[in-house]
Amino acid sequence: MNRRWRYLPQYLAIAPFFVLFAIFGVYPVVYSLWLSFQRWNGVSEMKFVGLENFRFLLTDSVFWESIGNTLVIWVMSTIPMLVLSVLVALGLNSSVRHKGFLRVAYFLPNVTSIVAMSLVFGSFFSNEFGVLNWFLGLLGVDPVQWLTDPWAIRIAISVMIIWRWTGYNAIILLAGLQALPQDVYEAAKLDGAGPVQTFFRVTLPLLRPVLLFSVVMSAIGGLQIFTESQILLGDRGGPEGAGMTMVLYFYNTAFADNDFGYGAAIAWGIFVVVVLFSILNWRLVQRPDGGGK
Amino acid sequence: MNRTKPGTLLTYGALVIGALITLFPYYQLAVMASNTTADIYSSPPRFWFGGHLFENVGEVFAKVDFFGSVLNTLVVAIATTVLVLFFDSLAAFTFAKYDFPGGNVLFAVLLATFVVPTQLAAIPQFDLMAKFGLVGSLNALIIPAAANAFGIFWMRQYARGAISDEVLEAARVDGASFFRTYLSVGLPVLRPALAFLGIFTFVNAWNDYLWPLVVLIDSNNTTLQVALSQLNGLYMQDYAVVMAGTLVAIVPLVIVFLIGARHFISNISAGAVKG
Numbered sequence: 001m002n003r004r005w006r007y008l009p010q011y012l013a014i015a016p017f018f019v020l021f022a023i024f025g026v027y028p029v030v031y032s033l034w035l036s037f038q039r040w041n042g043v044s045e046m047k048f049v050g051l052e053n054f055r056f057l058l059t060d061s062v063f064w065e066s067i068g069n070t071l072v073i074w075v076m077s078t079i080p081m082l083v084l085s086v087l088v089a090l091g092l093n094s095s096v097r098h099k100g101f102l103r104v105a106y107f108l109p110n111v112t113s114i115v116a117m118s119l120v121f122g123s124f125f126s127n128e129f130g131v132l133n134w135f136l137g138l139l140g141v142d143p144v145q146w147l148t149d150p151w152a153i154r155i156a157i158s159v160m161i162i163w164r165w166t167g168y169n170a171i172i173l174l175a176g177l178q179a180l181p182q183d184v185y186e187a188a189k190l191d192g193a194g195p196v197q198t199f200f201r202v203t204l205p206l207l208r209p210v211l212l213f214s215v216v217m218s219a220i221g222g223l224q225i226f227t228e229s230q231i232l233l234g235d236r237g238g239p240e241g242a243g244m245t246m247v248l249y250f251y252n253t254a255f256a257d258n259d260f261g262y263g264a265a266i267a268w269g270i271f272v273v274v275v276l277f278s279i280l281n282w283r284l285v286q287r288p289d290g291g292g293k
Numbered sequence: 294m295n296r297t298k299p300g301t302l303l304t305y306g307a308l309v310i311g312a313l314i315t316l317f318p319y320y321q322l323a324v325m326a327s328n329t330t331a332d333i334y335s336s337p338p339r340f341w342f343g344g345h346l347f348e349n350v351g352e353v354f355a356k357v358d359f360f361g362s363v364l365n366t367l368v369v370a371i372a373t374t375v376l377v378l379f380f381d382s383l384a385a386f387t388f389a390k391y392d393f394p395g396g397n398v399l400f401a402v403l404l405a406t407f408v409v410p411t412q413l414a415a416i417p418q419f420d421l422m423a424k425f426g427l428v429g430s431l432n433a434l435i436i437p438a439a440a441n442a443f444g445i446f447w448m449r450q451y452a453r454g455a456i457s458d459e460v461l462e463a464a465r466v467d468g469a470s471f472f473r474t475y476l477s478v479g480l481p482v483l484r485p486a487l488a489f490l491g492i493f494t495f496v497n498a499w500n501d502y503l504w505p506l507v508v509l510i511d512s513n514n515t516t517l518q519v520a521l522s523q524l525n526g527l528y529m530q531d532y533a534v535v536m537a538g539t540l541v542a543i544v545p546l547v548i549v550f551l552i553g554a555r556h557f558i559s560n561i562s563a564g565a566v567k568g
Contacts, residue, residue, distance in 0.1 A: 007393040009471035014387050014399065016380040017440040024437040025409055028417035035416060042420065088311060096305040104554045105312040107561075108319075111550045113500040115518045116539045119525055120322045123532065129334045131321065167315065168561070175562030224411075227502050231522060247503075250412050255507050260416050267412040274410055 035264035053265035066249040074222035077161035084166045089173035106167030118231035150242035169214045176210030246270045325536040349537035362520035370498040372435045377494045380440035385448035386479040406442045429512030451486040489560040492553045517542045
């Protein structure tokens with residue numbers, strides 16, 4: 001066989017991904033940089049506007065609020081979600097019955113359509129006839145205007161994210177727990193450590209790498225929150241834009257208002273936020289007292 | 294076995310309550326889908342099934358082209374899954390088992406593509422689809438998704454350990470071509486990995502919302518998620534019907550997931566701990 005063609009089958013075998021990525025990845029990213037210096041509605045003539053889109057972006061209060069909302073929702077969902085996941089993982093790691101069923105039950109939300117479940121949760125959050133306000137009423141709490149009050153909106157979205165991701169992270173933490181060395185526990189027992197002490201002094205520090213994995217993954221997903229807001233509150237993110245996330249604002253500008261130039265600038269703005277956030281995460285993981293491998 | 298310890302019983306109780314809370318939205322969805330809208334908008338809320346499920350589902354199919362959406366979603370999910378399984382496993386098999394000039398560099402490039410955020414590409418992708426005349430077409434969903442870095446990366450890890458070099462060498466000595474070797478040696482061994490990636494891809498394709506919403510705009514050719522969103526927009530007053538549509542949209546997926554759930558969940562956890 002001709003030497004030059006010797007590896008042709010191998011190159012052909014890996015080609016589909018690279019061809020698709022060139023067309024739908026490389027070209028679009030370069031083109032979106034070009035677009036961010038234009039004014040364009042996708043139909044009429046493109047107009048070069050220099051840095052105007054970015055200048056506007058820096059002073060665009062909606063964009064800054066969307067960053068704030070996204071980060072607030074991320075914190076309000078991630079912290080309770082991690083606590084709950086650790087509890088569920090610890091429970092599943094003990095000698096309880098029906099583990100197989102419980103694991104599937106906790107995991108199921110993660111594979112269920114966000115659109116569908118946003119509609120179901122939407123009914124729970126209804127002011128007058130919602131299950132949630134009915135339940136609060138039983139406890140003697142006044143009804144909450146879940147989908148009109150700005151903070152209630154953010155809580156409502158966070159609740160949906162917690163529901164969706166607790167089981168997923170519990171399964172991952174469970175795998176982490178099962179991989180922990182058993183001799184450390186025997187040593188702790190010999191030293192007379194109680195279960196609570198053992199948890200905070202032994203389990204939690206050893207689990208740190210897996211916990212950080214969960215934090216990093218939830219950051220990647222959390223910065224992309226879109227569907228919950230769009231379904232529950234519409235394109236504008238509800239009253240006072242309290243549910244306006246970064247990606248919703250991008251979608252709204254680019255595909256509801258057909259402002260492709262400014263939309264591209266917003267996409268680059270989101271990219272910068274994601275990079276900054278990733279650097280922060282990375283430094284967290286790289287801390288010398290544990291974590292990164 | 295010994296008597297169950299009280300602590301274990303307490304843990305079990307807490308886990309079951311947590312699981313019931315987790316599953317409650319599914320239960321309540323079925324309750325709402327089987328009641329009338331007037332029943333849903335009543336206080337206290339209904340917590341038991343009504344007798345209107347088939348009537349509500351029938352209305353969904355009468356009001357929007359839900360049948361077409363189910364069909365479209367099936368076509369997209371199945372086509373995407375088949376293509377991804379073929380292209381990803383072929384590339385993974387190659388990267389895992391063959392040395393060729395530039396192989397390592399190309400694999401590093403593949404890993405680097407993880408960092409490209411989807412929004413950056415979205416507007417030009419839409420523009421491309423418009424130029425190709427694919428806006429409103431299911432091909433706009435299938436083609437860009439036909440191969441992906443995650444699947445190749447994940448399956449390569451699996452293939453490296455699972456496929457033995459001796460068997461590959463034996464196939465080479467027998468004069469089997471590269472593609473023949475992939476089919477007869479690679480694929481059978483990769484079967485468990487294909488099962489996981491298959492479910493993963495199918496679920497994601499089924500649930501995808503943002504890109505279908507963008508690229509199927511102004512068309513009657515929708516996927517289930519877009520149809521659901523439209524149903525909600527048009528018939529918000531008829532909540533029982535919206536809930537019936539929602540039920541129809543998630544049931545097939547829940548069934549697919551439950552079939553492979555144990556295998557799928559153990560793969561998710563194995564990946565996380567190794568990575």
